[in-house]
Amino acid sequence: MCVESQCIELRKKYPYLFLEKKNDGYLIRGTIFLEKDNVKDRYEVEIRVVSDYPRKVPTVKETGSKIDPNFHHNPDGTLCLEAPLTVHEIFRANETLLNFTDNLLVPYLYIHSYYRMNGKLPFGEHAHGAEGILADYKKRFEISDDLIVLGLLQILAEGAYRGHHLCPCGSKKKLRNCHGGCIRNLVSLRFNFMKDFIQILGWLKKERQFNVVPYISKRVKNVITSLKNVPNEKWTY
Numbered sequence: 746m747c748v749e750s751q752c753i754e755l756r757k758k759y760p761y762l763f764l765e766k767k768n769d770g771y772l773i774r775g776t777i778f779l780e781k782d783n784v785k786d787r788y789e790v791e792i793r794v795v796s797d798y799p800r801k802v803p804t805v806k807e808t809g810s811k812i813d814p815n816f817h818h819n820p821d822g823t824l825c826l827e828a829p830l831t832v833h834e835i836f837r838a839n840e841t842l843l844n845f846t847d848n849l850l851v852p853y854l855y856i857h858s859y860y861r862m863n864g865k866l867p868f869g870e871h872a873h874g875a876e877g878i879l880a881d882y883k884k885r886f887e888i889s890d891d892l893i894v895l896g897l898l899q900i901l902a903e904g905a906y907r908g909h910h911l912c913p914c915g916s917k918k919k920l921r922n923c924h925g926g927c928i929r930n931l932v933s934l935r936f937n938f939m940k941d942f943i944q945i946l947g948w949l950k951k952e953r954q955f956n957v958v959p960y961i962s963k964r965v966k967n968v969i970t971s972l973k974n975v976p977n978e979k980w981t982y
Contacts, residue, residue, distance in 0.1 A: 746841065748770075748794055749764065751842040751843065752773060754841065754842070754843050755773070755841075755842045755843050755846060758843065759777055759846060761775045761777070761778070762774070762775040762776070762777070762790075762792075770793065770794050770795040770796040771793075771794040771798075772791055772794070773790075773791070773792040773794065774791050774792075774808070775789070775790070777850070777851065779858060784855060784858045786854070786858040788807055788809060788811060788812075789807065789808045789809030790806070791806045791807075792805050792842070792845075792850070793823075794842070799836075799840040802833065802836045803842065804823040805823060806822055806823055807824060811857075812824070812857055816860070817853070817873065820874075824853055825874075825877075826849045826850060826852075826853045827849060828877055828878050828881035829878060829936075829940075829941060830878075830881060830882075830885075830931075830934070830936055832849060833936050834934055835848050835849055836849065837934065855867075856868070874944070874948065875944040875945050875947060875948030876952070878941050878944055878945060879891065879945050879948070882894050882897075882898055882945075885927065885931070886914075886924060886927060891949065893913055893915065895946070896913030896914075897913055897914070897927075897928065898938060898941065898942050898945065899942060899960060900913070901928060901932065901942075902938040902939040902941070902942035903965070906925070906928055906929070906932065908921030909921070939968050940968075940972075942965070943965065943968060943969060943972070946960055946961075946965075
């Protein structure tokens with residue numbers, strides 16, 4: 746389904762969103778009225794849909810100055826709807842603008858409105874940026890140790906799964922008999938784990954004074970160099 750058709754579907758539920766064609770894709774601008782539980786609110790938003798959609802997930806900015814910039818934003822000013830892998834996972838399940846709005850954007854707006862009303866988040870506080878990304882992987886791997894999670898994530902980032910190797914978690918089991926199943930499930934999502942890995946390395950280096958040198962393989966170094974050369978690319982390493 747093309748973007749125009751998806752927008753028609755989207756506007757049946759969110760009639761105050763309007764599509765604009767741009768040279769590099771589309772902008773969907775307008776108002777979302779929120780009504781859930783005892784929360785009633787409205788937000789002015791701008792959803793950017795780039796030309797290679799749906800390969801790239803849409804991004805959103807709130808344009809009504811209602812959301813404080815310190816409240817779960819990405820460095821480029823877009824809303825941090827969820828951890829990158831979770832955003833990817835939810836969107837890939839149904840690559841439509843309606844799914845994106847229903848299951849990523851609106852839940853974020855609800856959480857913000859709840860916070861403004863109650864002074865706390867409805868599902869507990871979540872860390873920002875690379876720390877939040879690390880927390881997401883800790884939950885997925887069911888591991889609390891930063892370095893063990895980093896070792897498991899490196900397997901994903903470098904495509905280095907070897908089932909007969911010992912699992913980095915220290916269980917003394919072979920990877921295929923330990924965290925291998927979780928890693929294989931994540932691989933099936935076809936996500937760019939390398940960027941998450943580098944973001945976490947940068948955060949550990951800055952905030953924990955962690956020696957990242959042993960984790961900087963030739964492949965990682967090449968990706969770091971390429972990221973530095975991408976105009977307007979904002980990252981934390």
